[in-house]
Amino acid sequence: xxxxxxxxxxxxxxxxxxxxxxxxxxxxxxxxSTYVNRALKALEKDDLDEAIRNxxxxxxxxxxxxxxxxxxxxxxxxxxxxxxxxxxxxxxxxALLHPPILSVLYWRNLLPRHRNDLAExxxxxxxxxxxxxxxQRLKEQLIEDA
Amino acid sequence: xSKLIKTTAAGGVGFLAGLLLEQxxxxxxxxxxxxxxxxxxxxxxxxxxxxxxxxxxxSRNIEQxxxxxxxxxxxxxxxxxKEVNPKTxxxxxxxxxx
Numbered sequence: 001x002x003x004x005x006x007x008x009x010x011x012x013x014x015x016x017x018x019x020x021x022x023x024x025x026x027x028x029x030x031x032x033s034t035y036v037n038r039a040l041k042a043l044e045k046d047d048l049d050e051a052i053r054n055x056x057x058x059x060x061x062x063x064x065x066x067x068x069x070x071x072x073x074x075x076x077x078x079x080x081x082x083x084x085x086x087x088x089x090x091x092x093x094x095a096l097l098h099p100p101i102l103s104v105l106y107w108r109n110l111l112p113r114h115r116n117d118l119a120e121x122x123x124x125x126x127x128x129x130x131x132x133x134x135x136q137r138l139k140e141q142l143i144e145d146a
Numbered sequence: 147x148s149k150l151i152k153t154t155a156a157g158g159v160g161f162l163a164g165l166l167l168e169q170x171x172x173x174x175x176x177x178x179x180x181x182x183x184x185x186x187x188x189x190x191x192x193x194x195x196x197x198x199x200x201x202x203x204x205s206r207n208i209e210q211x212x213x214x215x216x217x218x219x220x221x222x223x224x225x226x227x228k229e230v231n232p233k234t235x236x237x238x239x240x241x242x243x244x
Binding site: 034036040066067073 | 195199200202203204206210232237
């Protein structure tokens, strides 16, 4: 009634391999390039948290190499590009919300019917500012890890 | 003939018992045993393709920075990129033999 020895050995090998790889992976013992690769893949999917987490794992147990340094630069640059895009949008909204006093837009903004639109823009701008702050924090984390 | 039938039956029972045990262990531990072996090969493959990923990621950054294909950027734009990303630019120059 017992399963064959071959099957049990296969299951045991699979179990040991799975647990072993999971443990090695979790504590940063897999090849450094594996984590660098994962960080870059995460960056491609716009997942900065995952990219930074993998970058940290890459440098946690081993010394920085040219590949990790390049990955660091690439991730930092990707963060700065996002910050620049968000900042451009914040500036754009700022110009709409606070136009010069001598412009038509300034007087138009005073009309009650535009109040809702302006409030919506303000909320959008606040959201972008918050996103910029999060990205800046991520960048600082990355600098600390380097 | 009866020996053959007995062996086949024992093998079948053993296979089913093993399958049940594997399924049971998988449902209890949440682990896919076969996946463990694939994870090793996956990590090795990932390690091997890191250079290609670095080039791809760097070119995506260039594309987002200048809004055009990396092959279309001017000398001045390349210098600008190099100023911000010196290590990446040096590595790209060596890797792509620019």
